[in-house]
Amino acid sequence: MIAGEYKQMLGQKSVIREIAEYGAVRAKEIGSENVFDYSLGNPSVPVPQAFTDKLVELAQSPNPAAVHGYSPSLGIDSVREKIAASLERRFGIAYRREHIFMTTGAAGAIAHALRAVTVPGDEVLTFAPYFPEYVPYVNKTGAVLRVVPADTENFQINFSEFKKMLTAKTSAVLINTPNNPSGAVYSEDTIRKLAEILQEKEREFGHEIYLISDEPYREIVFQGVNAPYVAKYHPNSITCYSFSKSLSLPGERIGYIAVNPACPDAELIVNMCGQISRGIGHNCPPSIIQLAVAEVVDMTADLSVYETNMNILYDALTDMGFSVVKPGGTFYMFPKALEKDAVAFCKKALDYDLLLVPSDTFGCPGYFRIAYCIPTEKVQRSLEAFRKLADAYK
Amino acid sequence: MIAGEYKQMLGQKSVIREIAEYGAVRAKEIGSENVFDYSLGNPSVPVPQAFTDKLVELAQSPNPAAVHGYSPSLGIDSVREKIAASLERRFGIAYRREHIFMTTGAAGAIAHALRAVTVPGDEVLTFAPYFPEYVPYVNKTGAVLRVVPADTENFQINFSEFKKMLTAKTSAVLINTPNNPSGAVYSEDTIRKLAEILQEKEREFGHEIYLISDEPYREIVFQGVNAPYVAKYHPNSITCYSFSKSLSLPGERIGYIAVNPACPDAELIVNMCGQISRGIGHNCPPSIIQLAVAEVVDMTADLSVYETNMNILYDALTDMGFSVVKPGGTFYMFPKALEKDAVAFCKKALDYDLLLVPSDTFGCPGYFRIAYCIPTEKVQRSLEAFRKLADAYK
Structure with missing residues (x-):
């Protein structure tokens, strides 16, 4: 049918x-x-020219089977290690390979994260204004997206509405900072307050509330603005990253999930992502693109x-x-x-x-x-x- | 949770x-x-060296935004056109761009095809011996995979068992020829008989029974063996192809769906695949790999x-x-x-x-x-x- x-x-x-x-x-x-x-x-x-150079070098490798061969379903080990090391260097969180899952951009990352930490009927909260594709990302898992009305003053978070909507059915909160479409960057105050509420409600409800942080614009932050690294504030954080904007290659579909090592189920979630892939035909991002971005992981266009x-x-x-x-x-x-x-x-x-x-x-x-x-x-x-x-x- | x-x-x-x-x-x-x-x-x-040369040329393009930019969700138009033209040239079916959807390998193709033509509770039949990943591919859509016991004589099709299992609940039949794991290639007799049964049952049940043909090994056929092009025999056919084996680049995750133009819902199915992508975070295979394979579409390693x-x-x-x-x-x-x-x-x-x-x-x-x-x-x-x-x- x-x-x-x-x-x-x-x-x-x-x-x-x-x-x-x-x-x-x-x-x-x-x-x-x-x-x-x-x-x-x-x-x-x-x-960046360095990306192009690396891509050409890989394409011309004398061992093409190593470059174009299957990637393990969680991503190429060396690539996951380099990403973990870069995140540790930059944000002071002790990520290891085991916390990283390679994805086809942020879309793939969010699709996997949602499937890992929700079951049908769960609610996922996000904040207006929000990226419209969150609707199919969430609803096609069987969970339900609920949108917290905007704080139109500053495009931070409307906490009074948020507290009303956060219930025992909420298994995840999906945020996007720096934000598409508002351009707003959540302040440290905003993120701290959000994390405090999540942790208070985790204790009250007796279950995890995952903070899924969609961060494709992480490297595009303007002078004088502080963009705190979200995962630092909430142990049950899943960072969804894409190189689309930082390296200017949106068509190459490359990104990752980084699960906070402080999350008790971090390694479980990463391994579950490998299983989730099997059902949606994802099977890891392209090998050569994985290998090339790993070489320029600290660089931006x-x-x-x-x-x-x-x-x-x-x-x-x-x-x-x-x-x-x-x-x-x-x-x-x-x-x-x-x-x-x-x-x-x-x-x-x-x-x-x-x-x-x-x-x-x-x-x-x-x-x-x-x-x-x-x-x-x-x-x-x-x-x-x-x-x-x-x-x-x- | x-x-x-x-x-x-x-x-x-x-x-x-x-x-x-x-x-x-x-x-x-x-x-x-x-x-x-x-x-x-x-x-x-x-x-093939021609693939490598094209990949390098694309990587060094003076207009990198055109190479690494977003692909439309159905795939890059020129790539879809070249694949359609190649299929028409080789198999005499008048495919056009509108019948092609670009996928992340055969896995992505099957995952999309199944979501397009099944609803939860439908049954999908396949034939033993079969690729074990068919289990998550089918069951994670909400449909149910049922396995027809093997014809161990020739690893063709056990038609008597097939007829028993084919019911009004069957919305698709998933085949794989040349076959992993048996190496068998379905003969023209086998495919013709299969198609006849499907068409007879379509009339009897009053609904389509789609033939989803998983063909990553299409180009690996040995001397003296005739490997008929499956879609020629059944209008409601969805061909799932991967360049993994023909071009020897399994890690680059590139393939396509070709819906038989004779299928009344062909264009609808292709367009639906674009919607299905939105829910699973697929968003098209990598642009540069799409562009490179399109140049060597008639070639093999x-x-x-x-x-x-x-x-x-x-x-x-x-x-x-x-x-x-x-x-x-x-x-x-x-x-x-x-x-x-x-x-x-x-x-x-x-x-x-x-x-x-x-x-x-x-x-x-x-x-x-x-x-x-x-x-x-x-x-x-x-x-x-x-x-x-x-x-x-x-």
Whole structure:
């Protein structure tokens, strides 16, 4: 039988897709350089040369079977060791190979983590605004995603709502800092308070509440901002990482799970991930990409353009009267729309060839997301369009 | 909550792992060259130079964002087109891009195909001997795998048992030809008869019965053997392919689903696969590997060593008195064990430093699998060990 649950997903109309399709048509009319496409979070900077060099060296290895051969289901041992050592060096937590599971990006990491620590019927909490793909990630495990309303003041955590929603059915809390779509970085106060509540509730309910920390933007943090390492604050933490943004290779699907060594079930969870893989046909990320990233694990692409773009946009937009919480990292910004209906606002923006994403699917109506991973000269040229858009609301 | 279903899987003792561990210990004692490891199906021949050249060229591209950027969730359009064109050229079926979904190897392909055409409670039939990973692939979708007993005469299909087990609850039949572990290639008669039964039962039950054809060994077919293209015989066919064996790069996790254009729901199934991905964190195989295989899609590694090894082993083993169905392809052979208990037989083989896999997990007790993807000189040196093992049973 054709599986109705997936067929049904196809019927859901996507505003983002509609905007992207408009952009493609418009680009043919006026040239793509004149369409200000802020809709997609696709890294725009080149990979580090060291990564390319390593990849070429591996491809030309005299022993191709070693390079292209099967990876163990938990990942290549030497790769897991290098990642553990890097995390220990950088964050002072004594990770070992046994705590690392290699994944196909953060998506694969979250999909595995959720399956390891939830059973059908469990609840997983996340905080608005949130990455919309969390809905299928969580709901397709049999658990249920519940969204805590946003703290629209600072895009930190709305703790009063959180405490109401955190019940004995909650087996995991899924966070994303630096955050897509808000660009907010959770402060040490926020993370500490979150961890305290989790630990208090673990004692009260008599079971673990796992903190699943989705961290693909960990290396994109702006000057003067402190981005604490989440796992330091809660023993039952599962860090989900992707090299997509730090090394600028989102298509290569490479990331990892790091389970806090202080988590009593850390090694069990990693080993369970190997079993989870068997049911979803994952079978480890590509061997050659694992081997190549392991050599540049402490490196990043030149990410400075994102901060440059952020500053230009933040200054200009606040000057135009937009209400914006200044991003602490990522390549996203999340200003308030100039009318209540963010979809209508983003449709009006198309009149000025601005492709923006309305915030409704992020669980926080009335805002819009700017993905400013585009060239700086284009950001500068787009300011005039933003100004016209703002003027249209005066 | 820690998910019991995956924790429990960890407790299952694996005979193959026990044998592999023994092999590793023994290799340290007497040197790995003296341990005849026939346990693992890991391709041993180098990738084609053309693949390496293309991979290097892509890695050094002046536009790295195009190479390492996100792939669409169904796969890169140009890659899907090249695969469709190759299939049409080779097998005369008018595949188009719309019928192709890129996957992380055959495992990913089967995992997606099963989710697309089954609903929880459906039954999926397969034929012994079968690849043991079919159990988690099927059962983790909510469907139930049922195994049709083997035709031990020729390792074709036991049709009388098949007809008994094929009921209105059957939504898919999963086959693997050339077959792991038997090495058998289904004849045109077998496939034609299978397809006739499926179509008769589709009419009787009033619903589709999908034929999911797992074909990672499609390019390893020996002289004089005809390996018909399965999809030609049944409209509702989903071909699951992997480049692991044909290009000798199992670690790079690259393959595809090709849905027969004659299947009324072909495009729907491909699009559903994109939705299925969202729930399991798959998100397309690595971009650079997709782009590289597309350039060598009609090529294979030099696979001739597998036939050389097969002939040496087949002649020697039959001469020693082993009962063996001559393989038509793959790099596996599946002789009858010399005692009823194949596990005991394979444990005895360890006395002669022969690492063989007992057939119990393949659903066909009393046999053992030889994975002869090892150097020919080692195959030759191993014959003495096989002879001593056979003598021990005289």
